Amino acid sequence: MQRREFISLAGGAALASGAPGAAIAADAGRPRRGYRLIATEEGWLPEAVLAANARYAAAGGAVQVMTRNGPAPKAMVDAVGDIGSARIAAMDRDGIDMQLLLLSSPGVQIFDAAEGSALAREANDELAAAIRRHPTRYAGLAALAPQDPAGAARELQRAINTLGLNGAIINSHTQGEFLSERKYWPIFEALESLDVPLYIHPRDPAASLSGSNVQAVTAAGWAYGIEVGTHLMQLIGAGVFDRFPRLKIVVGHMGEAVPFWLPRIDNRYLTGPRPLQRKPSEYMLGNVWVTTSGMNYEEHLKLTLKVMGPERVLFAVDYPFEDQADAVRLLDSMSLTTAQKKRLCEDNAVRLFRIRG
Ligand code: MN
Secondary structure (H helix, E strand, O other): OHHHHHHHHHHHHHHHOOOHHHHHOOOOOOOOOOOOOEEEEEEEOOHHHHHHHHHHHHOOOOOOOOEOOEOOOHHHHHHHOOOOHHHHHHHHHHOOOEEEEEEOOOOOOOOOHHHHHHHHHHHHHHHHHHHHHOOOOEEEOEEOOOOOHHHHHHHHHHHHHOOOOOOEEEOOOEOOEOOOOHHHHHHHHHHHHHOOOEEEOOOOOOHHHOOHHHHHHOHHHHHHHHHHHHHHHHHHHOOHHHHOOOOOEEEOHHHHOHHHHHHHHHHHHOOOOOOOOOOHHHHHHHHEEEEOOOOOOHHHHHHHHHHHOHHHEEOOOOOOOOOHHHHHHHHHHOOOOHHHHHHHHHHHHHHHHOOOO
16 A cells, blocks of 8 residues: 555656656556566665675775665665565656666675675575566576686576576676686586576776776776776687677677777777687677666667667666666657667567566
């Protein structure tokens, strides 16, 4: 009863301000556009990780992490910590039909192998339970602890075959190392044999990428993306896609700047010794998908659609770190056809992440 009142109040407030999400408040979960709006990079953290983060921070850990006592605002921690009805009320208010949930950065990768692996298993069980409770509203990616590559591969198998999750999430580098290091390749082998995608999400980058001058502008606006774009180049350059030709990698922020640079990357590659089986762009257009998380800008989207192809671009918000209502409003305002928006917001996600119809 109280929940219904909250939804109704939120809808009323949105309606008063003219927000486009208002109309769906009464039809929770029902498509209102002729397609489902599926957001594919949506953050969450279980209590166990928030508590482990607090112990890490108390022990003087070098990386800034979210805990119940800051530094992020309480409302944001509450939002990231909930995968129940409060999040669904926010989705109803803002017009999101489904969220694909990902463990927020740096996830389990700052812990030792045993603790990281145990936290990943616990997170995956909790995520699967939330999806069972709300199967039309939530899908999710398995958290993995690359600190134990063989264990991560086993956990991926469990998460896909037993829990029914939709792929995997790794928050970029693990203790300074990229997945291009061969010791991590058992994870790629498992991903390829299960035919599920790996989402490489940003985390705090190396100090050289996010020194004080970058911090003064914005670390998340530059260094996070550059770090993940570099991660992609590491995978291509190490021959990961030659060894695992059916591997599927997803990155956010419209490809972490790589689509913009792609012609030049090919151009410079072709002047060198060419150690790979294919050009860099062929891996980008064969093995990589990109989402619009935090980048709902029409001109950039049109360039990304043109460079990557419309089947490789997926809608995302990055709730609760980005304004969900604003992302939906920007999407609704874009001059794309309904068929283009359906592919961007529903069809590509359904196919790539095997989301139920
Ligand atoms: Mn994110």
